[in-house]
Amino acid sequence: MSTRNLVLSSLFAAIIVALGMLPPIYLAVFAVPITAQSLGVMMAGTVLGAYRAGAAVLIVLVLVAIGLPVLSGGRGGLAVFAGPTAGFLLGWLVGAVVTGYLSEKLVNAEQSGLVQTVSFFLACFIGGVVTVYFFGILYLGIVGGTGISKAFLGSLAFVPGDIFKAVIAALAGRAVMAGYPLLPQRA
Amino acid sequence: MKSLYVETNTILHRLSPRTKLVALAAISVALFFTRSYVLLAAAAAAGAFSYLLVGLPIREALRRLLPVFATIAAVAVFNFAFNSAEEAIVMLLRLTTLMLFAATVTATVTVASFIDEITALARPLERLGVVRAADIGLAAGLVIRFVPEILDRYAAIREAHAARGLKVGFLTVLAPLIILTLRDADNIAAAIDARGFRRQ
Incomplete structure (x- = not known):
């Protein structure tokens, strides 16, 4: 990994950590607080592409494991991985890579803004929602003992918020691509 | 950013970090081999005691x-x-035990020794050419260094919005925040290479 890519991944990891420290932004539409950390995971994919996004999320997870309170609400330490929702954290890693991979494949500079945004949304939805929930639900169903189908139903309540985040991440990915494109230059 | 390490000097602090991590891994596997209330409750009590x-x-x-x-x-x-009450109790005892032992390890291993252990773990991968083990410490240092700066930048962007009478939204803040932060990457990378931190 070149020094530049290492720095880009580290800086994005810092952005994900910082997003967890901001006061949650309340959305008038849902009246629920949105924690921006999983949004950061999707944006890592849309902005950096698969390889560097995976590195960024891996750095965040390493920081959690070594005992720094970097997750939203000041959570951190190995105890976080003992929770029944730890599968979602593993899902972040794969989800960021999938989002990044699809962004690289689907989006290029010649497309119109609308096509770019829709493609970014698809990448965020498949990577940041479907993939993350796949791992989260699998882990919850097996380790949490709820069974896969009940874990699936129990998780559905959180899906609308995450789809909303995918929209935001797609728009942000498109805005960053217009202003400071990093995606086309591969590692 | 303050780590979750606790600065006291107990028997648990003096155990080697590797011993504690291996023990935690062993406990986490062992917990899934039993469904006995008595064994699991005893394990949870042991976890609470160690914590x-x-x-x-x-x-x-x-x-x-x-x-x-x-x-x-x-x-x-x-x-x-x-599901069943049995499933609920088994799962509650298992994960609570795991949480308590994991929190004990986090509280008794410093960030520096954690990084040493992860670096040691990454050595075989380094031989395969996948990662450079020493980069893990560098990346951790960079994140800790830049989080406060990003928070300051976020506040500055919000103020810039307020000064112009604009509504502060997710989107209007995120894009400039990401661009301003990542734009520093080239300079930081040049500074790291100039100092020879990665010995290349």
Whole structure:
């Protein structure tokens, strides 16, 4: 990994950590607080592409494991991985890579803004929602003992918020691509 | 950013970090081989004992575990309602035990020795050419260094919005925040290479 890519991944990891420290932004539409950390995971994919996004999320997870309170609400330490929702954290890693991979494949500079945004949304939805929930639900169903189908139903309540985040991440990915494109230059 | 390490000097602190991590891994596997209430309750009690031994004030000790315990308890209630009471109790005891032992390891291993252990773990990967083990420490340092700066930048962007009478939205803040932050990457990379931190 070149020094530049290492720095880009580290800086994005810092952005994900910082997003967890901001006061949650309340959305008038849902009246629920949105924690921006999983949004950061999707944006890592849309902005950096698969390889560097995976590195960024891996750095965040390493920081959690070594005992720094970097997750939203000041959570951190190995105890976080003992929770029944730890599968979602593993899902972040794969989800960021999938989002990044699809962004690289689907989006290029010649497309119109609308096509770019829709493609970014698809990448965020498949990577940041479907993939993350796949791992989260699998882990919850097996380790949490709820069974896969009940874990699936129990998780559905959180899906609308995450789809909303995918929209935001797609728009942000498109805005960053217009202003400071990093995606086309591969590692 | 303050780590969750607790600066006291107990028997648990003096054990080698590797011993504690291997023990934690062994416990986490062993817990899934039994469904006996007695064994699991004994394990949970042992976990609570080891966590108390660390020497955190009770209030702080509980406060740290509350968010994780809340998710464990929520899933236990879910199990109780939709599966069986047996499943709920087994899962509650297992994950609570795991949480307590994991919190004990986090409280008694410094960030520096954690990084040493991860670096040692990454050595075989380094031989395969996948990662450079020393980069892990560098990346961790960079994140800790830049989080406060990003928070300052976020505040500055919000103020710039306010000064112009604009509404502060997710989107209008995120794009400039990301661009301003990543634009520094070239300079930081050049500074790292100029100092020869990565010996290339």
